[in-house]
Amino acid sequence: MSVKFNGKHLxxxxxxxxxxxxxxxxxxAHRQLNDHSGPGNDFLGWMDLxxxxxxxxxxxxxxxAEKIRSDSDVLLVAGIGGSYLGARAVVEACKGVYHNDIxxxxxxYFCGNTISPTYLNDIIRITKGKRFSINVISKSGTTTETALxxxxxxxxxEDSVGPEEANKRIYATTDRSKGTLKxxxxxxxxxxxxxxxxxxGRYSVLTAVxxxxxxxxxxxxxxxMQGAADACDAYGVCSPDNDAxxxxxxxxxxxxxxxxxxxxxxxxxxxxxxxxxxxxxxxxSEGKDQxxxxxxxxxxxxxxxxMGQFLQDGSRTMFETYVDIKNTREDFYIEELEGNFDGLNFxxxxxxxxxxxxxxxxxxxxxxxxxxxxxVIEVDSLxxxxxxxxxxxxxxxxAVSGYLLSVNPFDQPGVESYKKNMFALLGxxxxxxxxxxxxxxxxx
Ligand code: PA5
Numbered sequence: 001m002s003v004k005f006n007g008k009h010l011x012x013x014x015x016x017x018x019x020x021x022x023x024x025x026x027x028x029a030h031r032q033l034n035d036h037s038g039p040g041n042d043f044l045g046w047m048d049l050x051x052x053x054x055x056x057x058x059x060x061x062x063x064x065a066e067k068i069r070s071d072s073d074v075l076l077v078a079g080i081g082g083s084y085l086g087a088r089a090v091v092e093a094c095k096g097v098y099h100n101d102i103x104x105x106x107x108x109y110f111c112g113n114t115i116s117p118t119y120l121n122d123i124i125r126i127t128k129g130k131r132f133s134i135n136v137i138s139k140s141g142t143t144t145e146t147a148l149x150x151x152x153x154x155x156x157x158e159d160s161v162g163p164e165e166a167n168k169r170i171y172a173t174t175d176r177s178k179g180t181l182k183x184x185x186x187x188x189x190x191x192x193x194x195x196x197x198x199x200x201g202r203y204s205v206l207t208a209v210x211x212x213x214x215x216x217x218x219x220x221x222x223x224x225m226q227g228a229a230d231a232c233d234a235y236g237v238c239s240p241d242n243d244a245x246x247x248x249x250x251x252x253x254x255x256x257x258x259x260x261x262x263x264x265x266x267x268x269x270x271x272x273x274x275x276x277x278x279x280x281x282x283x284x285s286e287g288k289d290q291x292x293x294x295x296x297x298x299x300x301x302x303x304x305x306x307m308g309q310f311l312q313d314g315s316r317t318m319f320e321t322y323v324d325i326k327n328t329r330e331d332f333y334i335e336e337l338e339g340n341f342d343g344l345n346f347x348x349x350x351x352x353x354x355x356x357x358x359x360x361x362x363x364x365x366x367x368x369x370x371x372x373x374x375x376v377i378e379v380d381s382l383x384x385x386x387x388x389x390x391x392x393x394x395x396x397x398x399a400v401s402g403y404l405l406s407v408n409p410f411d412q413p414g415v416e417s418y419k420k421n422m423f424a425l426l427g428x429x430x431x432x433x434x435x436x437x438x439x440x441x442x443x444x
Contacts, residue, residue: 002227002230002231002379002380002385002386002389002390003231003243003377003378003379003380003386003389003390003393004243004377004378005243005244005246005247005250005375005376005377005378006324006375006376006377006378007246007250007375007376008376009364009368009373009374009375009376010250010373010374010375012368013254013257013319013373014250014253014254014373018253019240019246019249019253020240022249022252022253022404023240023249025403025404026238026240026245026248026249026400026404027238028403029248029399029400029403029404030238030245030400031238032403033047033399033400033403038403039403039407039408039409039410040402040408040409040410040411042197042198042410043198043199043200043203043410043411044198044410045196045197045198045199045203046199046200046203046204046206046395047232048232049196049199049206049207049228050206050225050226050228050229050231050232050388050392051229051232053206053207053225054194057193057194057208058211058221058225060191060193061193061208061211061212061215061221062215062221064171064191064193064212064215065212065215065216068106068133068135068171068216069105069106069216069218071131071133071169072106072130072131072132072133072169073106073107073130073131073132074106074107074108074109074126074127074130074131074132074133075106075107075108075109075132075133075134075135075213075216076109076111076123076127076132076133076134076135076153077108077109077110077111077112077134077135077137077213078110078111078112078134078135078136078137078146078149078150078153079110079112079113079135079136079137079138079146079173079209080112080113080114080143080145080146081113081143081201081202081280081284081415082139082200082201082202082203082204082205082209082280083137083138083139083143083146083173083195083201083204083209084110084112084113084137085202085205085273085276085277085280086202086204086205086206086209086210086277086391087110087137087205087209087210087212087213087214088110088213088273088276089205089273089274089276089277090205090210090214090219090224090274090384090387090391091108091213091214091217091219091273092270092272092273092274093270093271093273093274093382093387094214094217094219094382094383094384094387095217095218095219096270096329097269097270097272099217103218105218106216106217107126108213108216108217109123109126111123111149111153112136112145112146112147112148112149112150113145113146114145115144115145115148120149120152123149123153124152124153124156127153127156127160132157132160132169133157133169133170133171134150134153134154134157134169134170134171135171135172135173135212135213135216136150136170136171136172136173136174136181137172137173137174137195137209138173138174138179138181139174139175139179139195139201139204139209140175140179141174141175141178141179141180141181141182141183141184142179142180142181144419144422144423147180147181154166154170157169157170167188167189167190170185170188170190170191171190171191171192171193171212172184172185172190172191172192172193173192173193173194173195173208173209173212174192174193174194174195175194175195175197176194176195176196176197193208193212194207194208195207195208195209200410200411200412201412202280202281202284202285203281203395203410205277205391206224206225206228206388206391211224219384220384221384223383223384223385223388224384224385224387224388225388226385226388227383227384227385227386227387227388227389227390227391227392228388228389228391228392229388230389231388231389231390231391231392231393231396232392235392235393235396243393244393244394244396244397244400245396245397245400247321247375247377247393247397248396248397248398248400248401248404249404250375251293251397251401252401252404252405254319254373255293255405258317259293259316259317259318259319259373260293260294260317260318261293261294261296261317261318261319262282262293262294262295262296262318262319262320262321263296263297263298263307263311263318263319263320263321264278264279264295264296264297264298264320264321264322264323265297265298265299265300265303265320265321265322265323266298266299266300266322266323266325267299267300267301267322267324267325267356267357267359267360268299268323268325268328268382269299269302270329270382271299271323271325271382272297272299274323274387274390275297275298275299276297278295278297278394279295279296279297281394281395281398282295282394282398282401283295284412284415285398285399285401285402285407285409285410286398286401286402286405286407286409287414288407288408288411288413288414289406289407291405291406291407292405292407296318298311300359300360300363301356301359301363304359304363308363311367311370311372312366312367312370312372313370316371316372318372319372319373319374319375320367320372320373320374320375321374321375321376321377322360322364322374322375322376322377323376323377323379323390324360324376324377324378324379325379325380325381325382326378326379326380326381327380327381328353328356328381329381329382331351331352331353332351332352332353333350333351333352334347334348334349334350334351334352334355335348335349336348336349364376377390377393420434421434421438424437424438425438425439
């Protein structure tokens with residue numbers, strides 16, 4: 001099995017009877033998901049997606065990626081939230097944080113995920129003298145951050161290659177039939193890809209939303225989908241031994257014991273954006289009705305030098321989940337140094353991954369001794385196949401976790417509040433009353 005939840009370090013924090021007691025609720029959640037009878041049941045398109053995805057579109061994605069890889073030095077991917085995090089997470093997990101610097105071929109930069117002028121100016125600088133293409137991704141087609149960046153980048157592209165050629169270099173991933181972006185794409189004749197109606201943003205990485213940028217990075221998207229398909233089968237079985245369900249149960253039991261924060265930690269920097277993706281997945285799915293675990297993350301051993309003190313000794317409000325990647329993309333053999341001037345020869349004659357593993361084992365023992373419940377998600381590697389498997393593991397665990405909490409894991413009503421305030425403060429037509437009210441509060 002490619003992904004497994006190992007709960008052996010949780011034994012002193014959770015008794016077996018606690019799993020037995022909660023399991024009937026898992027059975028109910030499983031039934032609700034399978035017969036589409038639970039909250040948010042119009043957003044369950046992700047469940048069978050690894051098997052039922054649109055094969056014709058999948059082939060078009062591969063062709064588009066091939067074209068971009070052959071005619072562009074740079075691909076700018078504009079999108080935010082679910083229309084951004086998954087793609088970047090998979091690219092960095094499979095190819096590494098420095099893939100743009102190390103690999104030949106098209107460089108991939110993500111934008112449209114901030115309103116920072118500095119960031120946008122830097123993106124513009126990156127395109128200077130380069131042949132570039134744009135993949136604009138927005139399900140609604142109206143998200144401000146993405147639309148604003150796209151407006152600027154589209155003009156940049158048109159100025160650089162002319163409107164006709166620009167139209168061949170803009171790829172729009174959006175709703176099948178509605179929204180401003182879809183209308184614009186149809187009018188201009190841009191190649192378009194679909195965000196399915198029944199797949200929410202945070203569950204969209206294995207649709208065109210993630211697949212086009214991921215394929216452009218040279219990642220094997222067939223293997224990615226195969227991993228997710230195998231996970232779909234494995235975690236489709238209702239059993240107390242289902243690893244995704246065991247993880248969901250663990251989270252809920254600990255939450256009920258007052259552990260309000262989960263820290264997902266990995267000893268591999270390539271996993272940093274997967275951490276961000278996990279935070280969106282669980283944060284948007286569970287954080288509602290004044291309930292939910294707060295998802296946080298660390299990269300160790302880096303963050304042991306910042307968060308380590310708190311985790312070891314601070315208030316006992318959190319539990320940790322480690323992602324243990326069994327086989328690293330590459331290893332490094334540590335040689336002996338003649339004279340041992342730095343005193344590090346005790347580390348020599350072995351691979352660096354062994355040292356990293358000892359750091360993980362030492363941290364597990366220290367933190368559990370310090371009173372932090374700790375579970376481990378074991379993953380064979382960060383290959384495309386295993387990452388696809390892991391994505392589905394988190395999806396399924398998150399859906400069941402949401403139902404165990406009695407929330408709708410597939411909506412995100414809270415995301416709208418800041419947008420309404422921002423629009424009002426910026427004077428968007430239709431928000432006049434709210435503007436006056438907010439300005440009175442700010443100036444009061
Ligand atoms: O998960 C979500 O639904 C959000 O994070 C969205 O993905 C994000 O707000 C971007 O939305 P859109 O794709 O409509 O631009």
